[in-house]
Amino acid sequence: MQNADEASPSPGEKNARMNHAELVEALKEHGVSEHQARHRVFEELFRSEYGRACGFVIKHGAERQEAEDAVQQAFLELYRHFDRVVSPQAWVRTVALRAWFRTCSQVDRNAQWIEAVRERWDQAVNSPEESTLGEMWVHQVVRTLPSRQREVVIARSAGLSTNETAKALNMSPATVRVHLHHARQVLANLTEQSP
Known part of the structure; x- marks a missing residue:
């Protein structure tokens, strides 16, 4: 008989110790197709990391909506490259932060463009x-x-x-x-x- 210290880990604890590629393989061994296994693992990763990744981008200065947009964009990219990404949590945070930075710089460029056009309008009148x-x-x-x-x-x-x-x-x-x-x-x- 096992004592409490030697109890086998729960599925969630076991999953926490396995990387996403190992989880896909484990599901395939239980008769789940490759596509379904990838989809299940991705969904679980999305559920567990979405809020954390949003919080990470917000800590760097993004508004909530900006952070959510950036994180969703990062998860879309992750889905496309899921098999090649070694550490999806870190990858999502990095890609989301970069996406938000690009958005910020695009807004700044648009504001500068508007200012330049405004100056041309004033020059035309003057x-x-x-x-x-x-x-x-x-x-x-x-x-x-x-x-x-x-x-x-x-x-x-x-x-x-x-x-x-x-x-x-x-x-x-x-x-x-x-x-x-x-x-x-x-x-x-x-x-x-x-x-």
């Missing part, structure tokens, strides 16, 4: 010799818009998508669409009134 009458009129009208509408119009004219504009201006895509709609209404009303 140097009429370089602008057509139509361009000057549009620039003048845009300058009269409320600040958030003006920023959205400038960002969209710079070529940013609705989602990119939302990230760069720290607002939701729905808010970007609303501001753009109102700005277009103002522009349409002024166009009807012009001679």
Whole structure:
């Protein structure tokens, strides 16, 4: 008879000591197909590590939604390379953190781009010799818009998508669409009134 100290480990304890490749092999030995075994092990890893990985990215400065997006992206990448990754927990955290850093730098680049376009708009209004009458009129009208509408119009004219504009201006895509709609209404009303 075994005493309590010599009791065999529970399945969870046994799984904690095995790496993901060993778990897949153990499941295959019990008649589970390779695909199903990989899927089960991946699901368990996702359940156990998702929250921890999000917390890791948040500790580095991400907002909750940004961290969740980055971790989900990392898990998608992990699924594609699951057989080649030796330490999936560390791999997910590293890839998620890098994904979040890329997002941050993209938002910064978009904000810089918006600022550069805003400066070009101001130059066009202040140097009429370089602008057509139509361009000057549009620039003048845009300058009269409320600040958030003006920023959205400038960002969209710079070529940013609705989602990119939302990230760069720290607002939701729905808010970007609303501001753009109102700005277009103002522009349409002024166009009807012009001679």
